[in-house]
Amino acid sequence: MFVTGKAENTISPATNAPIHNPIVIAVPKELATGEQRVAIVPEIVQNLKKSGHEIRIEHDAGTSAYYPDALYTAAGAKIVSIDDLFNGARIVLRVQPPTLAEVDQLAEGTIVIGFMNATNNLEVIARMRDRRITAFALELVPRITRAQSMDALSSQATAAGYTAAILGADNCPKFLPMLTTAAGTIRPATVLILGAGVAGLMAIATAKRLGAIVEAYDVRRAAGEQVRSLGAKFLELEINAEGQGGYARELTPEEKEKEQLMVSTAVARADIVITTAAIPGRKAPRLVTKETVASMRPGAVIVDLAAESGGNCELTVAGKTVREYGVTIIGPQNLPARVPFHASQMYAKNLQSFLALIVDKNGALIREFTDEILVASLLVHAGEVRHKPTSDLMSGGKP
């Protein structure tokens, strides 16, 4: 049984060359509420088959993302029931973390790859540790140039930013573009994006394509150039809060006050506000207060992408749409799942790139997980939680 991350092979007596058994890669149907994505799409099945792997897909796994079983079969996958999915599987590909029941079905040494959301899944992490499962968390892949093709945070944030702009437009009582018609001239709507990271930039690009006037703000001054290159106006503040790894740092109390003042003026003149501000490992910064919402135009819309991590708007309710002071405040959860076809396609491509790190050119599992991307994303291995913030959390300390 595979337990250590070492390649398993036998030697051909005739040629002395290693013979590899095909690696069985299993893809279950995602069961989390509202999850429509699937971890693999037919095009990637075809690519993995070329490397000699056996791909097993649970019946109906891709249906909600509009990839029917027949397309997987045509690409060379085997469609199986859940009872036959994990038997002999070396690698399990997922979007969401596995459930406890699933972990219990996996053989020791199985490698599970996907988003692990460790902070909210400590029980599952502990079970994977105890059952000596190896888990790689895609959200821990470092944001380095070499890892760009496996950066699932970015691919899914792209899907979220696009969907946020569409949601904002759909809930707005106004046209977004300027219109000159026989029935009069319509002024374009103003869209404000707070936080111009991956999701924010995609929301800017989408709102621009819909014809709105777009303004954006970010605490990282470097974001200004990217915002302007998309044709939007960057709101300048004398703060540059670029922290480690290209992410933002938390603002000082004085900086927060300055920010509040500028943000509230910009929010008050916007028809749609899309907030995406986040600081890794912390609660989302509060950018839009109740008082600011009260100063907005009737019919204005806020789409709060930070809803799941506490919200950038004080009045956001995660998973709900609320109406306060005539303003529609949307707190969406799992926005990428609303564009499951393309979000799955991008995610599957990320997984294919990641798999190339753990399978060598002969199609065998690699011996040691020494690559810096693997070291950073290895959450559980050989009976240990390898990610220190998670193991600290599990032993009762702070992450």
Ligand code: NAD
């Ligand atoms: P994120 O989701 O952590 O945050 C979203 C945005 O919120 C960030 O741009 C951040 O600066 C901003 N923000 C935080 N606090 C704020 C506040 N108080 N007010 C306004 N804005 C605030 O970030 P992300 O989108 O995942 O990426 C952030 C950075 O990482 C960007 O510079 C991005 O270009 C970079 N990145 C690099 C790579 C790579 O090199 N491979 C890949 C992805 C992202």
